[in-house]
Amino acid sequence: MADVYREASVREAARLPADALPRFMQETRGQLVRWLIHLRREPFNLLFALVQPVILLVFFGGALQRFGAPISPGGNYRAFILPGILALTVFGNSMAGGIPVLFDKESGFLARLITAPVTRSSILVSRFLAINLLSVLQCLIMLTLAALFFGVRVASGAAGVAALLGIGLLLGFGVTIISLILAFSLTGHGDFFALLGIITLPLSFLSSAFVPLDVMPGWMRWLAVLNPMTYAIDSMRALVLGGSELWSGGLLLRCCAALTAFDAAMLILGTSLLRRRL
Amino acid sequence: MAAISVRGLTKRFGDITALSSVDFEVREGEILGLLGPNGAGKTTAVRILVTQARPDSGQAQVAGADVVKNPTEVRRRIGYVPQEITVDRYLTAREQLSLFADLYHIPRQRRPRRIDELLSLVGLEAMADKPSRNYSGGMKKKLDLACGLIHEPEVLFLDEPSLGLDVPVRRAIWDHIESLRGRGVTVLLCTNYMDEADRLCDRVAIIDQGKIVAADSPAALRAGLGGDVVTVEPDGVAPAGMRAEGARSAEGNAKAEAPAELLAARLEAILDRLPFVRGTAREGPRLHIYVHTNETALPRVLEAASAAGISLRAVAYSRPGLDEVFLKYTGRAFAEAQAEELVRTSAGQER
Ligand SMILES: Nc1ncnc2c1ncn2[C@@H]1O[C@H](COP(=O)(O)OP(=O)(O)OP(=O)(O)O)[C@@H](O)[C@H]1O
Ligand SMILES: [Mg+2]
Numbered sequence: 256m257a258d259v260y261r262e263a264s265v266r267e268a269a270r271l272p273a274d275a276l277p278r279f280m281q282e283t284r285g286q287l288v289r290w291l292i293h294l295r296r297e298p299f300n301l302l303f304a305l306v307q308p309v310i311l312l313v314f315f316g317g318a319l320q321r322f323g324a325p326i327s328p329g330g331n332y333r334a335f336i337l338p339g340i341l342a343l344t345v346f347g348n349s350m351a352g353g354i355p356v357l358f359d360k361e362s363g364f365l366a367r368l369i370t371a372p373v374t375r376s377s378i379l380v381s382r383f384l385a386i387n388l389l390s391v392l393q394c395l396i397m398l399t400l401a402a403l404f405f406g407v408r409v410a411s412g413a414a415g416v417a418a419l420l421g422i423g424l425l426l427g428f429g430v431t432i433i434s435l436i437l438a439f440s441l442t443g444h445g446d447f448f449a450l451l452g453i454i455t456l457p458l459s460f461l462s463s464a465f466v467p468l469d470v471m472p473g474w475m476r477w478l479a480v481l482n483p484m485t486y487a488i489d490s491m492r493a494l495v496l497g498g499s500e501l502w503s504g505g506l507l508l509r510c511c512a513a514l515t516a517f518d519a520a521m522l523i524l525g526t527s528l529l530r531r532r533l
Numbered sequence: 534m535a536a537i538s539v540r541g542l543t544k545r546f547g548d549i550t551a552l553s554s555v556d557f558e559v560r561e562g563e564i565l566g567l568l569g570p571n572g573a574g575k576t577t578a579v580r581i582l583v584t585q586a587r588p589d590s591g592q593a594q595v596a597g598a599d600v601v602k603n604p605t606e607v608r609r610r611i612g613y614v615p616q617e618i619t620v621d622r623y624l625t626a627r628e629q630l631s632l633f634a635d636l637y638h639i640p641r642q643r644r645p646r647r648i649d650e651l652l653s654l655v656g657l658e659a660m661a662d663k664p665s666r667n668y669s670g671g672m673k674k675k676l677d678l679a680c681g682l683i684h685e686p687e688v689l690f691l692d693e694p695s696l697g698l699d700v701p702v703r704r705a706i707w708d709h710i711e712s713l714r715g716r717g718v719t720v721l722l723c724t725n726y727m728d729e730a731d732r733l734c735d736r737v738a739i740i741d742q743g744k745i746v747a748a749d750s751p752a753a754l755r756a757g758l759g760g761d762v763v764t765v766e767p768d769g770v771a772p773a774g775m776r777a778e779g780a781r782s783a784e785g786n787a788k789a790e791a792p793a794e795l796l797a798a799r800l801e802a803i804l805d806r807l808p809f810v811r812g813t814a815r816e817g818p819r820l821h822i823y824v825h826t827n828e829t830a831l832p833r834v835l836e837a838a839s840a841a842g843i844s845l846r847a848v849a850y851s852r853p854g855l856d857e858v859f860l861k862y863t864g865r866a867f868a869e870a871q872a873e874e875l876v877r878t879s880a881g882q883e884r
Binding site: 278281287289292296297302362368371509 | 580583584608609611613615617619624625628631632633634635636637638641730792820823
């Protein structure tokens, strides 16, 4: 039997008054690796998450091509809804991002994590990184599929793709915080799934994902203006379609400012709510 | 200095008082058992000590740091293996240990060796690279234990470490716990197994309904009950009236022919004068001899009997267990307390 306590220096080394940053990085990396292992052991999750966006692109885009063409610059309705599909993918991913944390809470794993000398935020940061890595992957897959099968090209080029992903992350950040807040507030995962089912569909229609805001009835437009997805979609759409819209009136800037404000609000709300629960 | 010291710890859940003004201390390097029936408050106490829950009132220090004021310091110095198994089913044992190594900031270059040591300590080498969803309950528990040891904690909290395990695995876990003794590790162990507390613990604190009712070494708790008991029954003839005719003919051997009660009384008179005997009691032909807890008591009783020419039909040596201790301090048998708590808890849940 190995003498576990032979090497007292392990204990000492682990306790050196090292600076906080390397410690934080180590905690976070350890937990991120855990989430990535989950992903690797259940690779079909990645595919299942792509089913809905693919259906929207192929069938919804196909069915409405004729109706949608007039409102779509360039006449390709699939190019028009692709940004919406990307935003919905990010939204869905991020909204579901709290579920593993909720499972950890239910199983007692979380309780065990927080008795380790880790910064509380490392738990959230590692989760955030894992979700958004997944979102970026899925967005890239969707962009590739749209380009290969439907000839949808991002008009603003490679820099535009990078900007698209950046905007996706801006949206994902705030939504992930909402999901984590729910994970810590709801009692069980049943409630969580029910809530996800209820909010996702209306929020997709109360955004500019499928039609531009100005063809919506007035009251819907007012609600859509409050939906952060609308800002992500409008700016992504400008990047995909290019043209005058991209450079006129600081659309990108306005949208990014709105998303940043949303993120900041969620961060403030989240820290005040989660501090008490973690 | 005490490794754990607890003063006036109180915790309520609604109208249930899980802990009511609990005091105890655990000395450095000691294994203290918190022994009590289901719902006694053991897990609640541990959850407070590992900084998972806050007490309503009272104080607790672990490894010199206050659990409420300085939880980070406490967390750095303790290991905790909770009552329920908390392994990640997707991860292999090695990955799991690796995660905990990162959570406890073990330098990366030391990690592979440390993980190998722990895997061999708990005997999981063969399964180390299989996801833990394929493990048996015992293997998961061992992995859980290994995760709690990864950073060589000064103080280790084990909440029912052998719950639901079969005998060989329990033994193995007990051996691991015993091997921590003498390495300066302080252990607080919750259990509702009497034999576990008896075998492993330097001291046992008996907790019932949120109160510590007694705390001492298992031997001292037992001694408080009046020590061990030697029970003998002399091999005498049947009492006068019922004696068979044939027996009368061998009157010559008086000692052998005397009724057992008489022989027992004679032996009692002899033993009462001996220093190792605390007291005696007769129950028909049977004689109970209360002795100081001492392995030499039984041979000395036998010697005394044979010196007096009294042969014995039956001899029994009994050592009162923590069961009897629990009975003495709470007025209830342990099994009864377990059953009562189940009723109390399920009634509480229905509300
Ligand atoms: N989170 C909680 N909410 C409400 N009541 C609780 C909670 N945790 C514990 N209790 C109650 O506190 C009492 C003590 O529970 P605790 O878990 O500490 O017992 P225990 O001694 O660990 O029992 P066991 O041997 O079954 O593990 C019980 O009556 C229990 O129902
Ligand atoms: Mg318990």
